[in-house]
Amino acid sequence: MRWVHIAAGLIGIGSGAIALAALKGASLHRRSGMVFVYSTLVMSGTAMVLAALHQPHPGNIIAGWLMFYLVCTALLAVRRPRHYARQVDIVAMLAALALTLVCIGLGLFLDIDPRTPGGVPPRGFYFIMAALALFLALKDMRMIAAGGAQGAARLRRHLGRMGGAMFIATGSFFIGQPQVFAGGPLEWAGLRAIPVLAVAAATLYWLLRLSRGTQYLHPRDSPLPR
Numbered sequence: 597m598r599w600v601h602i603a604a605g606l607i608g609i610g611s612g613a614i615a616l617a618a619l620k621g622a623s624l625h626r627r628s629g630m631v632f633v634y635s636t637l638v639m640s641g642t643a644m645v646l647a648a649l650h651q652p653h654p655g656n657i658i659a660g661w662l663m664f665y666l667v668c669t670a671l672l673a674v675r676r677p678r679h680y681a682r683q684v685d686i687v688a689m690l691a692a693l694a695l696t697l698v699c700i701g702l703g704l705f706l707d708i709d710p711r712t713p714g715g716v717p718p719r720g721f722y723f724i725m726a727a728l729a730l731f732l733a734l735k736d737m738r739m740i741a742a743g744g745a746q747g748a749a750r751l752r753r754h755l756g757r758m759g760g761a762m763f764i765a766t767g768s769f770f771i772g773q774p775q776v777f778a779g780g781p782l783e784w785a786g787l788r789a790i791p792v793l794a795v796a797a798a799t800l801y802w803l804l805r806l807s808r809g810t811q812y813l814h815p816r817d818s819p820l821p822r
Contacts, residue, residue, distance in 0.1 A: 597642050597650075598642075598646060598650075600638065600642055601639055601642035601643055601646060604636070604638040604639035604642065605765065605768075605769060607631065608631075608632055608639050609762075609765055609766055609769060611629075611631035611632040611635060612628075612632040612636075612761075612795075614628040615628040615629040615632055616795065617798075620755075620802065632667075632762070633667055633671050636663060636664075636667045636761055637664060637667055637668075639663075640659075640660040640667070641660070643657075643659070643663075644656070644660035644661060644664075647660065654702055655721060658695070658698070658699060661698075662695060662725065662728070662764065665688065665691050665692060665695065666761040666764075669688050669736070669753075670754050670755075670756075670761065671754075672685070672688070673745060673750055673753040673754040676744075682744075685736060685740050689733050692729050692732045692733035692736060693730075695726075696729040696733060699722045699725045700722070700723070702722045703719045703720075703723045703726065735753075739753070748806050752803055752807070755802050755803060755806065756799065756803055759795065759796075759798070759799025759802075759803075762795050762799070763792065763795050763796055766792045767792045770782075770788040770789070771785065771789065774788075
C-alpha cells in the first residue's frame with residue numbers, strides 16, 4: 597500500500613501541474629484533471645489507512661480526509677450527478693463538519709508526545725484545520741441553501757478546491773518529506789517551497805480572474821481567459 601500511495605502521489609502532482617498550466621476547459625485540462633482526481637483519491641485514501649494502521653499519525657489522517665473531501669466536492673462542482681445531487685452535497689457538508697469536530701477534539705484532548713513515530717503536529721495545527729474545515733462546511737451550507745452554484749461561482753468552487761488539494765499534495769511531498777531530498781540540490785527547504793508557492797499563486801491567479809465576473813454557459817464549453 598505504501599508504494600501505491602507513493603505512485604498515486606507522484607502521478608497526482610504531475611497531472612495536477614498539467615491541469616493548472618493547461619487552458620482551462622480545454623481537453624488537456626479536463627483529461628489531466630480527471631487523472632489528478634483519481635490519483636489523489638487513491639493517495640489520500642491510502643494515506644489515511646497507513647496513518648491509522650501502519651504508522652499512527654493523526655495529522656496525516658486529517659490531511660488525507662481534507663484532501664479527499666476537497667477533490668470530491670471540486671469534481672461535484674462541475675460534474676453534477678443526475679440524481680440526489682442535493683443529498684450528496686449534504687453528505688459532503690456533514691463530512692466537513694465532522695472533520696471540524698474531530699480536529700477540535702484532537703486539539704483539546706490529544707496527548708502530544710514528540711516521541712510518537714512520524715511525529716505529531718502541535719495543537720495549533722488541529723485548530724487551524726478545524727477553522728478551515730468549518731469555513732468549507734459553511735460555504736457548502738450557503739451553496740445548498742442557494743440551490744447550487746452557477747456560472748462563475750461554480751468555477752470558483754471547482755478551481756479553489758482543486759487548487760487546495762494540489763497545495764496539500766505538493767506541500768506533503770516537498771515540505772513534509774525532507775528525507776527524500778537529503779543530500780540533493782533540493783535539500784534546502786527554501787527551494788522545496790517554490791513549487792508549493794507556485795501552486796498557491798496559480799490558484800489565486802485564476803480565482804482573481806474569475807472574480808471579475810466572467811460568466812460561462814458551461815465550464816466544459818468555454819475555457820477560462822488566459
